[in-house]
Amino acid sequence: MCSHYQPVTDADRFCxxxxxxxxxxxxxxxxxxxxxxxxxxxxxxxxxxxxxVPEREAATGRWGLVPxxxxxxxxxxxxxxxxxxxxxxxxxxGGAWHQxxxxxxxxxxxxxxxxxxxxxxxxQILHKDGEPLAVAGLWDRWRGPGGQLLESFxxxxxxxxxxxxxxxxxxxxxxxxxVVLLPAGAxxxxxxxxxxxxxxxxxxxxxxRLVARVPQKEG
Numbered sequence: 712m713c714s715h716y717q718p719v720t721d722a723d724r725f726c727x728x729x730x731x732x733x734x735x736x737x738x739x740x741x742x743x744x745x746x747x748x749x750x751x752x753x754x755x756x757x758x759x760x761x762x763x764v765p766e767r768e769a770a771t772g773r774w775g776l777v778p779x780x781x782x783x784x785x786x787x788x789x790x791x792x793x794x795x796x797x798x799x800x801x802x803x804x805g806g807a808w809h810q811x812x813x814x815x816x817x818x819x820x821x822x823x824x825x826x827x828x829x830x831x832x833x834x835q836i837l838h839k840d841g842e843p844l845a846v847a848g849l850w851d852r853w854r855g856p857g858g859q860l861l862e863s864f865x866x867x868x869x870x871x872x873x874x875x876x877x878x879x880x881x882x883x884x885x886x887x888x889x890v891v892l893l894p895a896g897a898x899x900x901x902x903x904x905x906x907x908x909x910x911x912x913x914x915x916x917x918x919x920r921l922v923a924r925v926p927q928k929e930g
Contacts, residue, residue: 776863
């Protein structure tokens with residue numbers, strides 16, 4: 712699971728990678744669950760056939776999905792990650808899954824805990840070439856009883872037991888998990904995929920394209 716990542720804050724790099732403008736007011740510091748972050752999606756209005764609507768848009772929302780069909784926000788639930796194996800049948804994630812509300816979460820890096828020393832050491836996972844990571848996710852829109860509107864998103868995860876890099880992380884004895892990373896050429900395909908096609912994208916990302924490093928402490 713991933714509970715910590717760095718957003719993409721360079722506007723030029725964001726636009727070059729995701730073909731949309733970085734929204735103003737996006738978070739510049741590290742992202743944690745329940746923080747407001749940026750995600751990229753297929754605009755909901757696109758389904759109406761309006762040719763003036765772009766193919767992609769960047770939106771901001773809470774990291775930790777709140778399903779549209781829930782009555783109240785349950786702050787005790789951990790909804791920042793969704794298991795790709797079970798999301799379709801989940802009350803929390805099933806609505807977004809079947810309504811084709813998939814998204815991309817742009818990340819400069821994700822953090823995983825390295826327990827090789829006997830204690831957790833936060834370690835960055837990033838592209839070797841420094842380009843942003845494109846994490847597959849789901850988004851939803853919840854309207855509260857008072858009419859308030861909240862958009863939110865989650866990262867999809869998959870088993871990493873056999874992955875050469877991600878299998879090195881997490882507490883000993885726990886299942887090894889990794890976020891679903893999309894190749895650069897598959898972003899549009901993911902955003903426009905149908906639910907029966909989602910699993911085609913849940914493939915281990917090549918470990919030789921990634922690098923792990925412990926960030927240097929400031930000062």
